[in-house]
Amino acid sequence: MTEQSIDSEDMTLKRLFQDFYRVPDYQREYVWGETNPKGEGGEEVEQFLNDIFNEYDNATKSDAPEYFIGTIVVCRGRDDVFELIDGQQRTTTSYLTLCAIRDAIEELEETVPEELKSQIAASTVDWQGESVERYRLDLQYEDSGDILKEIADGKALEAVTDGTRSIRNISNAYQTVREFLKVTLEDDPAAIRRFHGYLTNKVKIIRIETPTIAKALKIFETINDRGVGLDAMDLLKNLLFMNTKESDFQKLKDIWKKLTDEIYTAREKPLRFLRYYLLATYNVDNKLREDDIYDWFQKNEKQTGHAANPIQFASGLLKGAEAYRHFVHDEDTAGNHVRALANTRLLGGQTIKQHFIVLLAGRHLDRESFADLCREIENTMCVWLITGKTAKEYERTIVRVARDIRSISGDELEEFLQSNLAPERAKLRKDFKETLEEIGFWDLRRFRLRYLVGKMTQYVDLEAYGESEGRNSLAEYVGGNNDIEHILATDPSKKAAEEFGEGAGDWEIDSLLGNLVLLERSINRSIGNEPYSEKKSKYQQSKFLLTKCVPDADAAKIGTSDMITKAAKRLPSFDTWDHEQILARQKFLAKLALEIWQVPEKA
Structure with missing residues (x-):
């Protein structure tokens, strides 16, 4: 492959797993199989398997339809191991499926095909003539621990599965595959071997190989333009890496890891946080939808500076996430309990969080001023909710207030609130009183x-x-x-x-x-x-x-x-x-x- 060439190849999973891959430590973690605190979600792996099985089920004795699962983007490393830049979710899931098939066959006391074993791990000879035993897929981000290695070694039942989010997700995905084999294929060795044959010979993928990581990241962006397959948070991460020197990858990776941990700890949807952060920090129309966020970044680099200084931008985003996590726990940015914030949560429930836009915009205020702001938010929100102010009007006012408050000092706050939020309540005084006189x-x-x-x-x-x-x-x-x-x-x-x-x-x-x-x-x-x-x-x-x-x-x-x-x-x-x-x-x-x-x- 020449220095400037980009090569794409249509291949089966059998061909795919004749090579070795690593997921770089700056890449997105494994998120398929993830569930929220209520146990909801996590159906991607099951959907992946069911889609393949539906095609497999149409096979005859002499022929079977092919099934395309998508595209991956790779860059060949110096050791001939491919850096997996895009497609980790489907590649990891395919690999876990192979491991689960092997384990199911072993538990049924059947002979595991040598080809299946080699699709999981194999020996390769390096340039010095030394034989090196390698897994076909290696996860290098820290949160994955050794869970994938333990599964690849056939030690899934012994593995610790209650560690990080990635460990839980990978474990959940593996268990989903095992359950699929047990329920759908009824733990029938012949059926499992036949399904493995279909999986590796008829399931197709397109592998795009690039000469440099920079080109791989650019192709990643092109493939996922407008969030097809990935959301704006993933694309933003890629955009920042595209504009970061490779020598700074570790620094950006560390920042992004802390950022995602903060959002996860806050139990917030990443895109909602990102949208609120933008509305609080920059001049953004409140009509901005989550689907439009990535396009907005492409058009507003002068405001954000994310291309000129991605590390600085990511650091600001991290500080916003840290503040957001405090707000979720009824605290100011220093960790002090704020009574009015706790009250607002009791008033609005778990879903109403638009006021976080104002909180993010006012996170620079001193402790007393921030508490005053929170009291005004509580009072105003109560009036709006009781009188039935529409969500569109509610958010429009929130964004306007946030835009102004980010440049307000503590000394100016009281006058600002009295000329902004207090009048909002005054306009609804009659409706508020009359509603309460009739409410039940x-x-x-x-x-x-x-x-x-x-x-x-x-x-x-x-x-x-x-x-x-x-x-x-x-x-x-x-x-x-x-x-x-x-x-x-x-x-x-x-x-x-x-x-x-x-x-x-x-x-x-x-x-x-x-x-x-x-x-x-x-x-x-x-x-x-x-x-x-x-x-x-x-x-x-x-x-x-x-x-x-x-x-x-x-x-x-x-x-x-x-x-x-x-x-x-x-x-x-x-x-x-x-x-x-x-x-x-x-x-x-x-x-x-x-x-x-x-x-x-x-x-």
């Missing part, structure tokens, strides 16, 4: 309802009793030790229905916010669906002032001007309980909400 149990997701009732209860407690470790944590209010109690039970007893009067048993009445209180579970278990007259004494046993004062606010007063008495004075209390009382209490809570979430009167 069934109008919100359970976690958001718990946030709403818990936050109101906490606010009154802090006003009355001051701060403490327990009262400072909203999680202590919305946690499992407390229930949302319906004052008029959803299924009231006969006595309770008679006492309440018209509307008892009507879900549109008993589900209203005004009919709900936060109550310790231990107390709630003792009151059931009895009438209000019997529940009142139980409510007064609650440690939550907002609940304690429902039957009698005067009972909570201890003086004339102390904090507890002042807080209790403005809480409504009700000697009896009917529809009118529910509406009155709901109006009070709606008015209180304007204060809690700091919704000003004027924009």
Whole structure:
């Protein structure tokens, strides 16, 4: 092969595994077979096998259809081992399949074909005439450990499989193949040998060989343009390596490894993080979709500098990922717990994370200023969610605020927030108040309802009793030790229905916010669906002032001007309980909400 030539060859897996390959340590790790924390995903290996089997199943005694599994890009090393630049997932999976077939045949006490053994490992003679035993595939990135070598040696059952993500994925993939052989081929030795024959003789791949790694990386980019087969994160990694000196590969590899570890630890989708980072850091239209990210990089090198200084760009991306991981754990960039961040997670659940764009943009702020920013985000998000602001409007505002805040100092922050996020809430003041005056149990997701009732209860407690470790944590209010109690039970007893009067048993009445209180579970278990007259004494046993004062606010007063008495004075209390009382209490809570979430009167 001449210095400038690029050679492509259509070959079978039999021909492919007559050569030796290594996956360089800067390459993407093995991700097929990966599952999320819920055990979802990881179906790529099964799909790979099923697609091949479907073609294999169409074979006759005299002929069988070929099956094409894709393209790989390689560069021949000085030791005649091919550097595998693109195609690691399918190549590794094919190799694992060969290992699994060998192991299945051995366990069935059948003779393993010599050709199959040589497709897994073989001897080669170096230029000095020495015989060297080699595996056909060698993974050089650290996270893979020795798992592939152990599987290739027939020691899969002895291998440690609970180490790194790559080790788990490779182990999962191997086990998937073994399960396929057992279930689909019924552990029939003849069927397994026949499938091996089809796999190595009829499954085809195109191998593109380049004279240099730089050319291999360029072809990788061309093949995967617009994310076909790989996503923008993989293509970005390739783009950075293309613009990095080979002497700096190790440095970039180390940065990228830390970056992917941070994203994995945050349990975030890499593309969502990348999109949020771009929106927070550069002048990017909020309409940017994940599918368009790689094209955006190609057109915006002047903004990012990723081609001129890929190491610097990657280092900035890593710092963003480190900050993101802190945010996921309710911390600022220094690792300090941020109360409002924890609250926002309780409010938004696990899926709403657009506010991370603003957090990334404001990660340069000092501790106090960042906490102030988080409180404003919590307040604004609550108003937006309760009033039903559309996702498109929500993100457009988020991106606008992020674009401005990345150049704001701590001294300028308060004025900025008062002229940006506070007016956003003010514009929705009327809608927010009116919505809360009508909202009920069934109008919100359970976690958001718990946030709403818990936050109101906490606010009154802090006003009355001051701060403490327990009262400072909203999680202590919305946690499992407390229930949302319906004052008029959803299924009231006969006595309770008679006492309440018209509307008892009507879900549109008993589900209203005004009919709900936060109550310790231990107390709630003792009151059931009895009438209000019997529940009142139980409510007064609650440690939550907002609940304690429902039957009698005067009972909570201890003086004339102390904090507890002042807080209790403005809480409504009700000697009896009917529809009118529910509406009155709901109006009070709606008015209180304007204060809690700091919704000003004027924009």
